[in-house]
Amino acid sequence: MEISEIAIKAIYAIIVVSVLMGFCSYAVLAERKISSWIQGRVGPNRTTLPFVGSIPVVGKFLTRLGVFQPVADGLKFLFKEDVTPGHVNKFYFTMAPIMALIPALTTVVVVPFGYYTNAAGEVVTLVLTDLNVAMLFLLAVSSLGVYGVVLGGWSSNSKYPFLGGIRASAQMISYELAMGISILPVFMWVNAPGSEGSLSLVDVVNSQGGGLWYAMWMPASFLIFVVCIFAETNRLPFDMAESETELVSGFHTEYSSFKFGLFFVGEYAHMLVGSAVVAILFLGGWHPLPFATWADFGVSGWLVGVLSVGTLIAKLCGFMFFFMWIRWTLPRFRYDQVMRIGWQMLLPASIANLIVYTFIIYFLERP
Amino acid sequence: MAIVVKRKPLNLLEKLYIPEIARGLMVTFRRMFFGETVTMEYPEQRPPIPVGYRGVPTLVKDPEGREKCVSCQLCEFVCPPKAIRITPGEIPEGSDYRHVEKGPKEFDIDMLRCIYCGMCQEVCPEEAIWLQNQYSMSGYSRAEMVNNKAKLYELGGTLPDEHFKWKKKKEAAEHGGGHH
Numbered sequence: 001m002e003i004s005e006i007a008i009k010a011i012y013a014i015i016v017v018s019v020l021m022g023f024c025s026y027a028v029l030a031e032r033k034i035s036s037w038i039q040g041r042v043g044p045n046r047t048t049l050p051f052v053g054s055i056p057v058v059g060k061f062l063t064r065l066g067v068f069q070p071v072a073d074g075l076k077f078l079f080k081e082d083v084t085p086g087h088v089n090k091f092y093f094t095m096a097p098i099m100a101l102i103p104a105l106t107t108v109v110v111v112p113f114g115y116y117t118n119a120a121g122e123v124v125t126l127v128l129t130d131l132n133v134a135m136l137f138l139l140a141v142s143s144l145g146v147y148g149v150v151l152g153g154w155s156s157n158s159k160y161p162f163l164g165g166i167r168a169s170a171q172m173i174s175y176e177l178a179m180g181i182s183i184l185p186v187f188m189w190v191n192a193p194g195s196e197g198s199l200s201l202v203d204v205v206n207s208q209g210g211g212l213w214y215a216m217w218m219p220a221s222f223l224i225f226v227v228c229i230f231a232e233t234n235r236l237p238f239d240m241a242e243s244e245t246e247l248v249s250g251f252h253t254e255y256s257s258f259k260f261g262l263f264f265v266g267e268y269a270h271m272l273v274g275s276a277v278v279a280i281l282f283l284g285g286w287h288p289l290p291f292a293t294w295a296d297f298g299v300s301g302w303l304v305g306v307l308s309v310g311t312l313i314a315k316l317c318g319f320m321f322f323f324m325w326i327r328w329t330l331p332r333f334r335y336d337q338v339m340r341i342g343w344q345m346l347l348p349a350s351i352a353n354l355i356v357y358t359f360i361i362y363f364l365e366r367p
Numbered sequence: 368m369a370i371v372v373k374r375k376p377l378n379l380l381e382k383l384y385i386p387e388i389a390r391g392l393m394v395t396f397r398r399m400f401f402g403e404t405v406t407m408e409y410p411e412q413r414p415p416i417p418v419g420y421r422g423v424p425t426l427v428k429d430p431e432g433r434e435k436c437v438s439c440q441l442c443e444f445v446c447p448p449k450a451i452r453i454t455p456g457e458i459p460e461g462s463d464y465r466h467v468e469k470g471p472k473e474f475d476i477d478m479l480r481c482i483y484c485g486m487c488q489e490v491c492p493e494e495a496i497w498l499q500n501q502y503s504m505s506g507y508s509r510a511e512m513v514n515n516k517a518k519l520y521e522l523g524g525t526l527p528d529e530h531f532k533w534k535k536k537k538e539a540a541e542h543g544g545g546h547h
């Protein structure tokens with residue numbers, strides 16, 4: 001690899017990570033706003049910046065919308081007193097939030113986010129690394145995020161965080177299986193006999209171009225995957241690791257200010273990557289409509305780059321909205337129910353789904 | 368009469384759970400876009416205060432502008448958390464109200480102690496102390512939370528008075544007769 005290539009990749013990486021972080025803070029704002037709208041509240045609407053806030057109409061509107069809130073939140077996280085309890089091992093206690101954030105930021109490496117056609121008319125995919133085993137990488141690394149949670153819970157050296165950590169690990173195990181199995185049909189379909197085998201996410205998106213999206217013709221896989229994503233990211237109704245009512249916010253009970261902020265950002269980064277993966281695997285990635293690609297609309301060059309990235313981001317935002325919408329609709333499950341759903345319903349369902357699609361694909365693809 | 372709500376067994380669709388989730392989602396979605404906001408934005412909007420609300424205890428003057436309190440110290444005595452401190456004083460020589468027995472020299476109510484019980488208002492023979500509808504008291508120091516006499520009168524203002532007890536007493540003393 002040449003130096004220039006490495007430099008380009010490095011710049012890409014910085015851009016991707018900063019965009020992801022930016023999205024995280026605004027996802028928090030979106031969450032707060034959407035919660036408030038669903039509950040008939042107003043939500044953050046006071047924070048204002050000196051000059052921007054005093055522009056006649058726009059400034060007032062932006063303040064009402066709370067768009068400056070993330071800045072205030074960030075500052076607050078930075079400057080609040082950082083309490084480290086005296087009875088913990090400082091090293092592990094500090095490591096935990098970092099370990100929760102790193103996997104979430106790592107997974108974004110293999111997530112493709114668009115494409116453009118260069119001067120020669122070739123299609124270039126915008127992705128940091130088009131890994132051949134991207135899906136495996138993603139599953140493996142994103143489940144590492146639970147180490148941060150478990151470590152945080154354990155090193156806090158107090159009971160509720162400990163229970164939260166244990167729950168997180170048990171939950172991760174029981175949903176990872178169903179999740180892995182539920183996406184097998186997709187990859188069986190992508191890897192048609194005779195083609196070169198690949199678990200790359202880019203190939204999945206390309207195979208959905210000009211055809212049905214996988215959410216449409218594999219709805220069961222889609223549903224199971226979505227439920228598992230909810231459990232994997234510790235979102236309601238599966239936020240057993242931090243449920244306020246039983247565990248006083250679980251694994252991060254003992255954390256404050258910046259370390260808590262890292263956990264927080266990690267969770268949202270996890271959600272964002274999860275939404276991106278759902279969009280890529282099941283919702284057609286950067287293709288605008290089923291049975292249509294941007295090429296069918298006659299756009300090419302850099303324009304298609306903008307449009308495809310925009311499409312993916314729109315789908316991602318849509319799914320993030322779904323995350324928040326579900327949060328204010330479904331009540332939290334009890335822990336035994338979580339386990340029952342994972343082992344007794346989702347796992348058998350995903351296996352049955354796999355078998356059914358094995359036969360369907362076999363008959364469809366039989367020469 | 369007790370109303371017994373029958374618990375229907377779930378039908379198949381409901382047991383599948385997914386359609387019910389979809390229905391729930393519709394409810395919250397409608398709430399989000401068509402529901403109205405019910406928040407009261409506090410410092411700008413204030414709730415209506417019901418009549419007879421017991422807010423911060425204040426001292427009031429009568430329509431003549433005389434302070435009604437005669438520093439009998441009943442309120443100080445009755446106040447359960449001992450929030451009130453009164454230093455009684457004489458009415459100054461030459462005042463129009465020499466006929467009134469006494470007046471408070473100092474009158475402090477420590478709002479960090481007050482429990483808004485309203486006992487002081489109940490016990491006051493002069494109707495001088497009133498719990499009015501001021502409900503937000505805040506300050507940056509303990510000293511700031513002690514309302515002194517000037518502050519108490521400023522908060523209390525003037526209330527209508529029907530009796531003018533001391534005026535009638537004075538008239539009775541000057542002209543004789545009457546049992547006031």
Ligand code: SF4
Nearest residue numbers: 436437439440442491
């Ligand atoms: S406020 Fe009323 S009860 Fe208290 S000292 Fe004055 S007259 Fe007496």
Ligand code: SF4
Nearest residue numbers: 446481482484485487
């Ligand atoms: S309201 Fe109750 S606590 Fe407060 S000053 Fe009056 S008697 Fe004391």
